Amino acid sequence: MTERKTTMNLFVRFCQSREFRKKLEESRERLYRTAFSWCHDPALADDLTQDTLAKALKNAGQLREMQLMPSWLFTILANGWRDHFRQYRELDDLDAVDEGDYAVKTTPEEMHARTQIVTRVRSGVARLPLGQRQVLTLVDLEGFSYAEVAEILGIPVGTVMSRLCRARRALKKCLSALDPAMEAQRPRVWSVK
Amino acid sequence: MKRDVMISDELVNAFVDHQLDEAEKSRLFDLVEQDEVLNRRVCECHRLKEMVRHAYDHPPAAGRREGRKRRFAPYLQSLVAGLLLLIGAGAGWFAHGQPRLTEHAANLPGLLREAKAPVVLGGRVILHVGSSRPAELRAALDTTEYLLRVSKHSNQQLQLEVIANGGGLDLLRTGVSPYARRIRLLQRTYPNLSFLACHQTVTHLRQEGVAVKLLPGIREAPSALAQVVKRLQEGWQYIQA
Numbered sequence: 001m002t003e004r005k006t007t008m009n010l011f012v013r014f015c016q017s018r019e020f021r022k023k024l025e026e027s028r029e030r031l032y033r034t035a036f037s038w039c040h041d042p043a044l045a046d047d048l049t050q051d052t053l054a055k056a057l058k059n060a061g062q063l064r065e066m067q068l069m070p071s072w073l074f075t076i077l078a079n080g081w082r083d084h085f086r087q088y089r090e091l092d093d094l095d096a097v098d099e100g101d102y103a104v105k106t107t108p109e110e111m112h113a114r115t116q117i118v119t120r121v122r123s124g125v126a127r128l129p130l131g132q133r134q135v136l137t138l139v140d141l142e143g144f145s146y147a148e149v150a151e152i153l154g155i156p157v158g159t160v161m162s163r164l165c166r167a168r169r170a171l172k173k174c175l176s177a178l179d180p181a182m183e184a185q186r187p188r189v190w191s192v193k
Numbered sequence: 194m195k196r197d198v199m200i201s202d203e204l205v206n207a208f209v210d211h212q213l214d215e216a217e218k219s220r221l222f223d224l225v226e227q228d229e230v231l232n233r234r235v236c237e238c239h240r241l242k243e244m245v246r247h248a249y250d251h252p253p254a255a256g257r258r259e260g261r262k263r264r265f266a267p268y269l270q271s272l273v274a275g276l277l278l279l280i281g282a283g284a285g286w287f288a289h290g291q292p293r294l295t296e297h298a299a300n301l302p303g304l305l306r307e308a309k310a311p312v313v314l315g316g317r318v319i320l321h322v323g324s325s326r327p328a329e330l331r332a333a334l335d336t337t338e339y340l341l342r343v344s345k346h347s348n349q350q351l352q353l354e355v356i357a358n359g360g361g362l363d364l365l366r367t368g369v370s371p372y373a374r375r376i377r378l379l380q381r382t383y384p385n386l387s388f389l390a391c392h393q394t395v396t397h398l399r400q401e402g403v404a405v406k407l408l409p410g411i412r413e414a415p416s417a418l419a420q421v422v423k424r425l426q427e428g429w430q431y432i433q434a
Contacts, residue, residue: 121248
């Protein structure tokens with residue numbers, strides 16, 4: 001009887017491990033997309049994604065339920081990004097980042113920012129302070145709830161809401177500033193509609 | 194009805210992000226229905242969210258860090274450089290006989306020249322005209338003609354939709370558009386081109402007593418904004434004239 005139970009446990013563990021690996025591989029694209037939206041550097045985004053997957057494999061035992069896997073993975077990614085940022089920017093206080101001191105001021109995409117929607121939006125997102133950028137992309141790209149984002153980034157839900165609010169305001173303003181023609185015509189369009 | 198109910202941006206965000214409970218959501222739905230200004234704020238928030246999603250739908254392929262990059266041997270680099278030179282020379286030789294762009298198309302707005310027209314030679318493109326400024330109306334048609342012409346010559350399948358709202362509707366109005374003949378010519382030449390007018394703009398103008406008659410063959414979309422968002426969701430490229 002005990003032998004049968006042990007075999008059953010092994011079988012369940014084997015199946016879970018396969019499911020874990022499959023889900024991990026499926027998450028690669030999402031992780032990469034979000035990492036790219038944070039750093040706008042394909043090489044760095046790839047590194048962060050690889051590190052996240054490696055850490056997830058190593059610490060697979062920490063995951064209590066498979067349903068929690070997405071937020072668990074993004075927590076690892078956020079921690080990895082935080083470590084990288086601290087390492088290369090020599091920051092002691094990450095909160096300072098949220099004040100916009102380390103927002104990307106210019107990007108290579110800026111040259112095309114007036115012309116194409118994708119580059120305009122990416123350029124706008126890249127200019128956001130890091131904390132706002134993370135909240136915005138986790139909500140808009142990954143569809144996480146505010147509570148999940150709060151857990152991933154280790155901040156209160158109220159902070160998530162206020163950062164998201166500031167991010168969207170700033171992005172809207174930035175998109176208008178990058179495209180003066182759009183801004184100039186806005187009152188006309190609104191008044192006609 | 195135009196009103197401006199004091200609803201915070203945080204609440205509008207939570208509504209758009211589906212973070213409200215049922216009771217609060219119902220209250221917001223009622224308010225949005227009654228309040229034009231709030232309705233606009235919600236639409237704007239939706240639009241921004243869609244734009245962010247769209248911007249990262251296809252991030253660039255994962256690259257490698259500089260330090261990990263494998264380098265070709267010098268003789269291979271020379272070989273590749275030589276091959277590229279040959280290909281370039283060959284392409285130039287064959288391309289010089291291609292028809293030149295018309296004056297209109299050559300006068301392409303900065304938009305495409307600067308953006309290197311990365312993906313618009315083929316595929317599906319929606320071009321938005323929202324201003325009645327003559328330069329923009331002309332630029333819209335120049336871009337349209339350029340895209341269609343180049344796609345045709347390079348055998349690329351292109352589906353192009355030009356949508357006009359606000360002041361841009363002037364482009365498609367009989368008796369107002371300075372380019373009625375050119376539009377008719379484009380419609381005849383390119384079956385893969387369609388012009389759409391924003392129904393909301395048309396209705397609004399009519400309510401103000403303006404007689405609006407669209408050029409022949411112009412269809413109406415319920416709303417320009419909704420049409421653009423719909424096309425973006427369907428994977429179309431968006432260009433603003």
